[in-house]
Amino acid sequence: MKLDSKIPAGPVADKWSNHKAKMRLVNPANRRKYHVIVVGSGLAGSAAAASFAEMGYEVSCFCYQDSPRRAHSIAAQGGINAAKNYQNDGDSVRRLFLDTIKGGDYRAREANVYRLAQVSTSIIDQCVAQGVPFAREYGGLLANRSFGGAQVSRTFYARGQTGQQLLLGAYSALSRQIGAGTVKMYTRHEMLDLVLVGGQAKGIVTRDLVTGEIKAWASDVVVLCTGGYGNVFYLSTNAQGCNVTATYRAHRRGAGFANPCYTQIHPTCIPVHGEDQSKLTLMSESLRNDGRVWVPKDKADCTKPASEIPEERRDYFLERKYPSYGNLAPRDIASRAAKEVCDEGRGVGQMVDGKRLGVYLDFSAAIKRLGEPAIRERYGNLFDMYENITGENAYRQPMRIFPAVHYTMGGLWVDYNLQSNIPGLFVGGEANFSDHGANRLGASALMQGLADGYFVLPYTVTDYLAGVGLTGRPSVDAPEFKAVVKEVQDRTQWFLNNKGNRSARSYHKALGKIVWEKCGMARDKAGLEGAIRDLQALRADFWKNILVVGSGDQLAPELERAGRVADFLDFGIMMCLDALHRDESCGGHFRTEYQDAGEAQRNDDKYAHVAVWAWQGDGQLPVRHTEPLVYEDVQFTTRSYK
Amino acid sequence: MVKEHDNLDSHGEQTLSLRLRVWRQSRGTTGHFEDHALAAVPTSASFLEMMDMLNEQLIKEGKDTFAFDHDCREGICGMCSMTINGMPHGPLPGVTTCQLHMRNFRDGEMITVEPWRAKAFPVIKDLAVNRSAFDKVIQAGGFITVRTGSATEANNTLIPKPVADEAMDAAECIGCGACVASCKNGSAMLFVGAKINHLNILPQGQPERERRTLAMVKTMDDAGFGNCTNYGECQAHCPKSITLDVIAKLNRDYLRARVKEFFSSTGKPRKGGD
Numbered sequence: 001m002k003l004d005s006k007i008p009a010g011p012v013a014d015k016w017s018n019h020k021a022k023m024r025l026v027n028p029a030n031r032r033k034y035h036v037i038v039v040g041s042g043l044a045g046s047a048a049a050a051s052f053a054e055m056g057y058e059v060s061c062f063c064y065q066d067s068p069r070r071a072h073s074i075a076a077q078g079g080i081n082a083a084k085n086y087q088n089d090g091d092s093v094r095r096l097f098l099d100t101i102k103g104g105d106y107r108a109r110e111a112n113v114y115r116l117a118q119v120s121t122s123i124i125d126q127c128v129a130q131g132v133p134f135a136r137e138y139g140g141l142l143a144n145r146s147f148g149g150a151q152v153s154r155t156f157y158a159r160g161q162t163g164q165q166l167l168l169g170a171y172s173a174l175s176r177q178i179g180a181g182t183v184k185m186y187t188r189h190e191m192l193d194l195v196l197v198g199g200q201a202k203g204i205v206t207r208d209l210v211t212g213e214i215k216a217w218a219s220d221v222v223v224l225c226t227g228g229y230g231n232v233f234y235l236s237t238n239a240q241g242c243n244v245t246a247t248y249r250a251h252r253r254g255a256g257f258a259n260p261c262y263t264q265i266h267p268t269c270i271p272v273h274g275e276d277q278s279k280l281t282l283m284s285e286s287l288r289n290d291g292r293v294w295v296p297k298d299k300a301d302c303t304k305p306a307s308e309i310p311e312e313r314r315d316y317f318l319e320r321k322y323p324s325y326g327n328l329a330p331r332d333i334a335s336r337a338a339k340e341v342c343d344e345g346r347g348v349g350q351m352v353d354g355k356r357l358g359v360y361l362d363f364s365a366a367i368k369r370l371g372e373p374a375i376r377e378r379y380g381n382l383f384d385m386y387e388n389i390t391g392e393n394a395y396r397q398p399m400r401i402f403p404a405v406h407y408t409m410g411g412l413w414v415d416y417n418l419q420s421n422i423p424g425l426f427v428g429g430e431a432n433f434s435d436h437g438a439n440r441l442g443a444s445a446l447m448q449g450l451a452d453g454y455f456v457l458p459y460t461v462t463d464y465l466a467g468v469g470l471t472g473r474p475s476v477d478a479p480e481f482k483a484v485v486k487e488v489q490d491r492t493q494w495f496l497n498n499k500g501n502r503s504a505r506s507y508h509k510a511l512g513k514i515v516w517e518k519c520g521m522a523r524d525k526a527g528l529e530g531a532i533r534d535l536q537a538l539r540a541d542f543w544k545n546i547l548v549v550g551s552g553d554q555l556a557p558e559l560e561r562a563g564r565v566a567d568f569l570d571f572g573i574m575m576c577l578d579a580l581h582r583d584e585s586c587g588g589h590f591r592t593e594y595q596d597a598g599e600a601q602r603n604d605d606k607y608a609h610v611a612v613w614a615w616q617g618d619g620q621l622p623v624r625h626t627e628p629l630v631y632e633d634v635q636f637t638t639r640s641y642k
Numbered sequence: 643m644v645k646e647h648d649n650l651d652s653h654g655e656q657t658l659s660l661r662l663r664v665w666r667q668s669r670g671t672t673g674h675f676e677d678h679a680l681a682a683v684p685t686s687a688s689f690l691e692m693m694d695m696l697n698e699q700l701i702k703e704g705k706d707t708f709a710f711d712h713d714c715r716e717g718i719c720g721m722c723s724m725t726i727n728g729m730p731h732g733p734l735p736g737v738t739t740c741q742l743h744m745r746n747f748r749d750g751e752m753i754t755v756e757p758w759r760a761k762a763f764p765v766i767k768d769l770a771v772n773r774s775a776f777d778k779v780i781q782a783g784g785f786i787t788v789r790t791g792s793a794t795e796a797n798n799t800l801i802p803k804p805v806a807d808e809a810m811d812a813a814e815c816i817g818c819g820a821c822v823a824s825c826k827n828g829s830a831m832l833f834v835g836a837k838i839n840h841l842n843i844l845p846q847g848q849p850e851r852e853r854r855t856l857a858m859v860k861t862m863d864d865a866g867f868g869n870c871t872n873y874g875e876c877q878a879h880c881p882k883s884i885t886l887d888v889i890a891k892l893n894r895d896y897l898r899a900r901v902k903e904f905f906s907s908t909g910k911p912r913k914g915g916d
Contacts, residue, residue, distance in 0.1 A: 051790040066711060066770075067777050069817055070719045086797065122791070129793035131786045131846050133810040140800030158810060164718055165813060172785035179781030187774065210669075210766055239713040273686045274655065276695055279715040350655065388737065391686070391745050454790045503701045505694070549701050554669055555709040555767040558701065 001256055001614045003627040006415040007111040012633040013094075016115040019416070023459055024466035031056035034465050035473060037204055037219040039191045039246055041068030043163075043446060044429025045225030046170035047453025053177035055458060057465075060217060061174065061183055062206060064190045064241055064560075069171045072227060072239040073429075073449060076163025077284055079147055079155035080127075080446040082120040087144050091152040093117045098634065099150055100444060104409070104437020105587035105602065106636050107259070109610070109629060111416055112434045119455040120447050124156055126454055130169040134158050147443045155443045160284060160381065166446055170453070190560065191246045192488045194222065194253045194425065197480045201250075201425035202473065205481075205488050209560065212553040214488050216481040220473050221424050221461055224250060225453065228408035228430040230263065232568045232575060233520070234512020235272060237282045237406035243564040244571045247412050247431050255412050255420040256612035256625065258433035260571070261579035262409035264440055264588045265521050267334040269404035270389055271349055271358035280404035281389060283382055285442065288327045290366040290375065291399065293318045293338070295346045295359050302348055302356055306398050317341055317359075321598070332439060332588055335403035336598070339521045342402070349400045353513075362398035403521060407445060409436040409588065410578075413612045413627070417460035418452060424468070426461055428452035433610065438587025495562045496552050500545035504561040507542050511535065511565070511572055519576045524592045528580040532573055539569045539619075574613055574622050581624055582607055604636050649682070649749065658683045658744060661752040662696060664708055667765050675754075685745040689732060690715060690722060692744055693755075710769035715740040717881065720816030723823070724769055725756040730820035730879045738818065738881040758823035762830070762866040773819050775865035776833060783857035784837045786846050799845055812839035814882045821876035821884075827868030832876040834862050835888035842895055852899035859896055 008019040026034065034057050038049040041063040049061040063071065083096040096117040101108055124142070128134065134156050135143040147155040158165035177183040188209040195203040195216065203218040226246035230236040251257045268283045294316045296302050301309050317337055319326045329337070338359045341347065349358035367375050372395055376383070383394045390400070411433040418426050418434070429449040436444065474480070518531035542565070550556035584607045585591045585600035594601040608629045613622040649657040659681045667673030680699065683692050690712050697707035713721040722739040726732035732742040747753060755769065763771040801809075813836070821832035838855055841847035847854070870889050877886045 047790070054789045065713060065719075065721060066773060067817065069777075069780075070713055070721045072714060072719070075714045075716055075718050084796070122793070125793040125796045126788070126790060128796040128799060129786065129788040129846055131809070131841050131844050133806050133813050133840070133844070136801055136803045136806040138803050140802050141797050158813075161718065161814065164816075165810075168813065172780065173788070173790075175777065175781045176785040176787060178777075179783075185777075187777075237716075239719060240715060241713050274684045276684060276687050276691050278688075278691050278694055281716050388741055389688075389743065391743070458790065499704075503698055505698060547701060547704075549704065550706050555770055557697075557709055558707055 001421060001612065001625045003256065003413065003421060003612055003625060004415060005109065005627055006417060007109070008416065012111060012114045015111050016118055020459055023463035026462055026466050028056055030470065032058055033470055034058065034221070035060065035219040036221050036223065036461065037062070037217060038223045038225060039204065040071065040225035040227060040429070040431070041065075041171070041174065042071035042073035042225060042227060042429060043167055043170055043449030044431075044453040045071070046167070046174040047450050048223055048225060048428055048457045049183055050170065050173035050177050051454055051458045052461070053182035055462070059177070059183040060186065060219070062186045062189045062191055062204075064188065064209065066187055068174055068185060068187065069168060071167060072242055073167045073446070074164045075237070075239065076446055077160045077282065079145065079157035079162045079443040080123070080166060080450075081147070081154050081441070081443045082124045082156060082447065083117055083154060084121050084124060086142060087153045089152045091154050095152065096120060096154065100435070100441060101437070101634055102637070102639065103439055103441035105439050105600070105639060106437065106604065106608065106631070107262070107586055107629065108435055108437030110631055110633055115456065116435050116448060116451050119451045122455055123447060123450045127166060127169050127450075130172060132158065132165045132169040150441070163446060166450065170450070191226070192249065192563065193484050194250045195481050195484045196253055196422065197474045197478060200423045203476065203481060205484050207488070207492065210555055212556070214485060214492065216476040216485050218474055218476045218481065220465055220468060221426065223426045223428060223457060223461065224412065224431050225428045226431045228411065229260070229568070229571060230405045230408050232511065232572050233405045233516050234508050235277065235280050235404065235516070237266065237269060237280050237404055240278065243567070245564050245567045247427070248567040248571050250412060250420070250422070250425060252615050253422065254615070255422050255425060256614055257410070257574065258413035258610050258612045259410035259438070259578065260575040260613065261519065261582060261589050262438050262587065263405055264331070264407040264409060265335045265403045266406040267331055267338060267403045268361070268401045270386065271400050271402035272352050273350055273390070274352060281385070282404070282406060283386065283399070283401065285331070287361060287379060287382060287399075290378065291327065291361040291363050292316055292365055293327050293334070293359055293361055295341045295348060299345045302346060306348075306360060306362070315341070315346070332590065332600070333598070336521050336590060338403055358400035358402045360398035361401045363394060364398070367395065405520070407440055409433065409438060409440055413610065417463065418456055419460065419464065424464065426457060428457055438589055491563070492552060492559065495546065495548045495559055498546055498548070500547040502545045502547055504546060504548070504558060504565045507538065507546065508561070508565045508568065510538055511569055514538070515572050515575065519579050522590050522592050523579045525580065528576045531576045532580070535569065535573045535576065539573070542566065542569055577621060578611055578613065582611060600639070602638070656685045658685060658747060658749045658751070660692070660747070661750070663752060663754045664696070664769070665756045666708070666768055668767060673765065683744055685743070687744045688715065688740055689724070689726065689742040689744065690740050708769060709767040712740060717741040718816060720818035723758050723771060723818060723820070725758060725823060727754050730758065730823040731881050735878070736881060736883050738816070758819055760819070760822045760828040762828060763819060763822065775867070776817050776819060776830070778865060779830065779834055779858050779861045780837065782861035783850070783854035784841070786841060787850060801845060805843055809840050809844050812836045812884065812888055815884055816882055818881060820879045820881060822867065824875040824879040825868065826873055826875070827871060829870045829876070830862050830867040831870040831889045831892060832880060832884055832886070834858055835892035836884050838892045838895055839888045851895070852902050855892070855895045855899045856903065
């Protein structure tokens, strides 16, 4: 596998402007002759599709939801970072760049991150012009808040619905182009394969989820903005439909998959309450500003109501272990500490699968100090949401929280131009691996999605198209397309014909349990090896006993689910393999063998590289390649929270 | 909320036995209700998790599942769309179906589950409907025209906080369609009013204000949505608590746009190049 990062020469601050100046252009009159396919309509996909259409390209955009406005970017709560320095508190492009590199535990690509910080300011301009109702000060200027442990206030927000408002902004830009006829929007269409002609990405194969029609689409370039793979864990904060199929299918066609073991686990989610749970809900991290995290010191107290456990029998474990950071310890640290006490049998709440997986987040001290109205003013909506889901009043009794998967830093490998190792296949947003390294900072996901979609892909895809020229687009009647359509049809038909005895959801749950236990917050060699064996057995069982009800010519949720779970099973094996072969701890990847009393121990000599996996065939283990991470500008340091 | 649960599951949690009357409809058929019994539903489950349980039970019996729309399951994507006991998104005010939990139902209760019922939202299968008419309304004018890269510095546009807050109140609409499903006229005016109110009060939205309003209302009418006659059901069932005043403001802006159009007319047919 050839992995050329194509990082432009020169000082890191000048790379993007130098590169832009050198990139080729396409004559406006010729642009409409190129067909661009964008898969996914979240922040990256909508922004890219709208921008391509504004430039004059013929664009087709696909999403599995019933409207592009449903994409899961909509659920992001906190905010979006930008180096505007409106607060005059010392922020700058360079500081945002350094924070992001450090937050990613020195496993992100320097040049990409610098560009992200550079274009961050244009994103805010663009969104405000679209009418995104960001929070404002009384003087009419934009408001900011601090977020995710940054020392500056650089986060722009729209109440607790920043993702929603940014997505609706991008959706409005996309809608304008759909209305103008420059983007053809295909909703309820799922991409089921990528088509290569002469080694270049030249189209996709989709299934119309309403009619069941399997169809090929030819294009000059394919842009995947299909999100992350958090749902490999079954329970996550992702939407139900989020899946790895588009990127995994591209991987099977030769695209390298980078750092699949980098997953982020958010400490403050509502705990699992039962076997039939389908989804975990995130509670804003801001709650830790006033809540104290604890569990009983004694296992015997775990079944008692919190009010019956006296102060001296409580273990405020974050305050005990990290006295200087206390309850505000960073996400990965706080998550692992909660897992540890629950593994010791000191968790609270309902017993699920023989374990109590929850810790208290207690506001009683803050209520005593500040009064209930002050707490209601700060967190009222979150307390309401908690009560709605759990039926418990957090003013009277402590909340119960537990960590949950909510973002994946790994993704398809891309070069500086966001092009994968398959020419003509570009990848944006959470679906690529490029900017967050081993851990993502709060309020950076929205920034990256929009940066890729509005300000990077329009340039780099144009450069690619100019190089390919106008002779490039094949017909969908070409044998390459027919072969892939046949493969997709056969696979679909196989699912419908295989009258097994077990539902896709039950396989998904079993898969989730294995990877959560062995490749979740803490990982070790023996556990990962066991997980790979278990997953291979589960995979074999799946291909024998899967049962798909419904018919192929109508809305068939079970058919959709079976295809996605099949890819998640293969992907899960690759994720465990990646975790097994990264013999160090960094960011969200914590190998228990490599720690210094709970602190992640990086190994920069051996692992300062991107791990990129190449597909080897059905049922075969993928092969690991590497792209060295060369830091020209920053120095490695150790993150410390004590 | 009724507390008469006697059943406990293996975790010691209260469970319900339910009778479900669920709409079944395939493409090209008229549809009918199907009755199913479902036992051991934990009261902590969400309504959609209860539907998942029903579907898993159907799979075990080798029967087709009920198709329904859902995605984020945290009340923000606007995809879930069930009429529960005659009420869009069920009996609780200010929540979507995915945020409705089974502790709000009684043991032994009969629950009727239907799709959105509206002319402009045809049923695709079972409980899933086609809401693309909403997208068409937005495509007609629910945007501010700004090309990528052509925006000015963000803080050049001063927006008083009360104006930004009012725009945000309207912008919270999730486009689920409960307003249409709850309205006897199948009117989309709460949805359209929310978007008009969001964009028309912001300074960035002024240049296209009249054009936007006329285009969105025309598309709304063409899509087969009814008119508003002030029943107020939309406000009662809106999961984001969007209020009726957005409809009043829509009517005001529509009138304003029509009057301006009348007086700006030269009597000549309009030329292209707008």
